Amino acid sequence: MLIDEIRLIEVKENILSDNESLAGELRDKLRHMSTFMLNLMSSPGSGKTSLILRTIDALKNEFRIGIIEADIDSMVDSEKVAERGAKAVQLRTGGFCHVDATMVSQGLDALNPQDFDLIIIENVGNLVCPAEFETGAIKKAMILSVPEGDDKPLKYPLMFSVCDALVVNKIDAMGIFDFDIEAMKQKVQVLNPDIEIIPVSCKTGEGIDDWINWIRNEIKGVLNPPS
Numbered sequence: 001m002l003i004d005e006i007r008l009i010e011v012k013e014n015i016l017s018d019n020e021s022l023a024g025e026l027r028d029k030l031r032h033m034s035t036f037m038l039n040l041m042s043s044p045g046s047g048k049t050s051l052i053l054r055t056i057d058a059l060k061n062e063f064r065i066g067i068i069e070a071d072i073d074s075m076v077d078s079e080k081v082a083e084r085g086a087k088a089v090q091l092r093t094g095g096f097c098h099v100d101a102t103m104v105s106q107g108l109d110a111l112n113p114q115d116f117d118l119i120i121i122e123n124v125g126n127l128v129c130p131a132e133f134e135t136g137a138i139k140k141a142m143i144l145s146v147p148e149g150d151d152k153p154l155k156y157p158l159m160f161s162v163c164d165a166l167v168v169n170k171i172d173a174m175g176i177f178d179f180d181i182e183a184m185k186q187k188v189q190v191l192n193p194d195i196e197i198i199p200v201s202c203k204t205g206e207g208i209d210d211w212i213n214w215i216r217n218e219i220k221g222v223l224n225p226p227s
Contacts, residue, residue, distance in 0.1 A: 016132070016133070019100045019101050019102070019133060019134055020101075020134050022101040022102060022105065022136070023100075023101035023134035023135060023136040024134075024136075025136075026101055026104065026105060026108070026135075026136025027136050027137070027138060029113075030113060030119075030136065030138060030222075031138065031222060031225070033113055033114045034117070034222055034223050034225075035113045035114065035116055035117065035118075035119060035222065036117065036118050036119070036138055036139075036218055036219045036221075036222040036223075037113070037118075037119040037120075037121065037135075037136065037137045037138055038118070038119070038120050038121065038137055038138070038139050038140070038141055038215065038218070039121045039123060039130075039135045039137035039139070039140045039141070040052070040120055040121060040122055040123060040140075040141050040142070040143070041123045041126075041127075041130045041131065041140065041141070041142045041143075041159065041163070042123075042125060042127070042142055042143035042144070042145075043125055043126070043127050043143075043144075043145070043148060044125030044126075045125070045145070046125075046143045046144065046145040046148065046169055046170075047143055047145055047169040047170065047202050048122050048123075048125070048143055049077045049080060049081075049122065050169075050202035050203075051143060051167060051169065051200070051202055051211070052067060052081065052120055052122060053080065053081070053084055054202055054205075054208050054211075054212075055120070055211070055212065055215065056081070056084045056085065056086045057084065058208070058212045059118065059212065059215070059216065059219075060084075060085055060086065062216070063116075063117035063118045063219055064115060064116045064117045064118070065086045065087075065116060065117070065118045065119075065120070066086065066087045066088070066089070066111045066113070066115070066116040066118070066119045066120075067081045067086055067087070067088045067089070067119070067120050067121075067122065068088075068089050068091060068099075068104060068107040068108075068111070068119060068120070068121045068122065069081065069088055069089065069090045069091065069122050070090075070091040070093055070099045070103070070121065070122060070123055070124050071090070071091075071092065071093065071124065077122060078090040087111065087116075089107045089110045089111050091103050091104075091106070091107050093124060096124070096129075097124055097126045097128070097129040097130075098123065098124055098126065098129035098130040098132070098133045099121065099123055099124065099130070099133070099135055100133040100134070100135065101133075101134055101135055101136045103135075104121060104135045104136050104137075105136070107121075108136075117219055117223060118215070118219050121135055121137060123135075127142075127152065127155075127156040127159045128156065128158075128159075130159075131156070131158045131159040131161075131162050132158070138218075138222060139164045139165070139218055140162055140163045140164055140165075141163055141164060141165040141166070141167060142159055142160070142163045142165075142166055142167070143166075143167045143168075143169050144166060144167070144168055144169070144184075145168075145169045145170045146168065146169070146170040146171060146173045146174055146177050146179045147170060147173060147177055147179075149177070149178075149179065150179050150180050150181065150183055150184035150187070151187075152184075153184065153187040153188045153191060154187060157191050160187075160188050160191045160192055160195070161191045161192050162192075163192070163195060164194075164195065164196065165195065165196040165197075165198060165214060166188060166195055166196070166197045166198070167198050167199075167200055167211060168181060168184070168197065168198065168199040168200065169200055169201065169202055170201060170202070170203070171199045171200065171201050171206060171207065172201040172203050172204050172206065181199065185197055196214055198210050198211050198214060
């Protein structure tokens with residue numbers, strides 16, 4: 001067989017294109033239902049679940065909250081969320097290092113999104129793959145924890161480029177680790193000048209009000225869209 005007779009299929013390009021199309025459809029449906037969905041991403045151990053629990057505690061009396069938990073295995077985080085009084089759906093990705101719009105669509109079917117004002121996707125712990133795949137979320141946020149170091153924007157630029165908010169967690173440990181938050185902010189703002197940077201400590205509660213105010217305003221923007 002001649003080389004020019006071999007058909008080349010750009011699999012990743014086709015997959016990404018189909019996924020973005022479905023994500024756009026999901027986003028439009030959510031807006032129509034006045035449901036705000038947030039895609040929350042980070043490395044393992046940075047504090048996604050801790051931030052979600054703080055968010056549930058602060059907003060559960062204002063908004064109807066649902067959580068889509070994504071893990072390669074285990075239901076530990078879903079159990080924690082359920083104990084806090086929010087409805088949770090577990091997506092077991094079976095080896096995939098991210099969730100995409102098809103997976104999220106299955107989670108939404110189980111949640112009945114019209115019953116919620118806020119849905120948070122806790123994406124798989126990873127700073128690479130989740131940044132590449134649209135989920136249908138209306139906004140994206142990521143967590144960078146102080147122990148990870150202030151050089152991560154240089155190593156994982158796409159993640160910092162695509163997010164609307166950056167939560168810098170574990171600032172209570174700033175004195176222990178060599179983390180220059182101002183240098184980190186400068187690196188991030190070169191990649192993404194419009195990103196909201198919110199330093200917090202899920203352990204002590206410092207800065208959590210700033211995060212809650214950001215997400216509250218985003219929810220209200222969907223519940224009360226400009227005419």
